[in-house]
Amino acid sequence: MKTNSQHPATKGRKQASALLMAILGGLALLMIAPMGTSQSGLSSNAEGGTSGGTEGGDNPVVGSLPCVVDPSLDLKFFQNANNSTAGPLAPVMGLVGPQLRTEVQTASGTPNGRVNRGGGVHTILGLTKSGTIVVSRDYLATAGVALSQWVPDEFQGGTVTMTGSFGFSKTIIIGNLAKLPVDGMASSPAVVGDAWFTIQSPPAPGGQASPPLRVHVVFFGNLATISFMP
Numbered sequence: 001m002k003t004n005s006q007h008p009a010t011k012g013r014k015q016a017s018a019l020l021m022a023i024l025g026g027l028a029l030l031m032i033a034p035m036g037t038s039q040s041g042l043s044s045n046a047e048g049g050t051s052g053g054t055e056g057g058d059n060p061v062v063g064s065l066p067c068v069v070d071p072s073l074d075l076k077f078f079q080n081a082n083n084s085t086a087g088p089l090a091p092v093m094g095l096v097g098p099q100l101r102t103e104v105q106t107a108s109g110t111p112n113g114r115v116n117r118g119g120g121v122h123t124i125l126g127l128t129k130s131g132t133i134v135v136s137r138d139y140l141a142t143a144g145v146a147l148s149q150w151v152p153d154e155f156q157g158g159t160v161t162m163t164g165s166f167g168f169s170k171t172i173i174i175g176n177l178a179k180l181p182v183d184g185m186a187s188s189p190a191v192v193g194d195a196w197f198t199i200q201s202p203p204a205p206g207g208q209a210s211p212p213l214r215v216h217v218v219f220f221g222n223l224a225t226i227s228f229m230p
Contacts, residue, residue: 058118063106065113065131073116073124076150077177089152091199091213092126093180093228095133097145100125105134109228126150127228137222141186147217147226149178154210155201164195173199182217186224194218 060067072087077094092114097103100115100122107113109131116124125133139145149160151173160178162169166185171178180197199213214229 060115060118060120060122062104062113062115062125063108063134065107065109066111067113067115067125069116069118070114070126071116073114073126077116077124077126077148088128090128091152091155091230092128092150093213093215093226094124094126094148094150095135095145095226096124096148097139097142098123103135103139105136105223107131107133128230129228130230131228133226135224135226137186137219137224140182140224145183147180147182147215149180149197149199149213149215151176151178151199151201151213154204155199158199158201158209161198161200162195163198165190165193166195180215180217182224185217185219188219190219192220 058069060069070087073092073094075087076092077096095104101120104125107125109127110129112129113131114124114126114128115122116126127133140147151158153176155173156175158173160171160173160180162181166188169181178199182195185193185195195217197215197217199215201210201212203209211230216227216229218225218227
């Protein structure tokens, strides 16, 4: 008499295979839809501003994400990381590094993203609203590339907590810029992995903290997907 029972190990392998296929399917959809808009990362907007026709325009598009040029990103992430009065005060997650125009595979989310300058020479791509950035894993492991979270003054003294397949860590926010350490994760031999970063302000005088910010980084093969969830 035949039976439908399966050995536990066989059942486990099938479940793992199904999970792997689901992850692959999701990543495929993520890559295909936005990249139909821009195959080369950063591209110029047809309504691109007053840059005199320079490549990328004053209002570029990253993947399918319209962006605005925000020079205050240089103050926040480069020259003065503790300058909380520079430009808009909304928290901004920033990917900082050279050659962003070619290294960012695609991006999507709620308009608008932010870049530190037009003309196709962007070195900071920032998100203040929900969005996703896709880059190669090798790029995140490169020296000079950083993923950081800029926060206004009310977050100082709060915490950045990391959980996920790469372990657990917790640090205190000092100043206005908190680095999200992904370079070591990108260099890991693990084919698949993820990390959740929760950026939490300290309790206000009334006893209630500001809503936390969350950043989810997923590694699959040589792809890294960075999602900002304010």
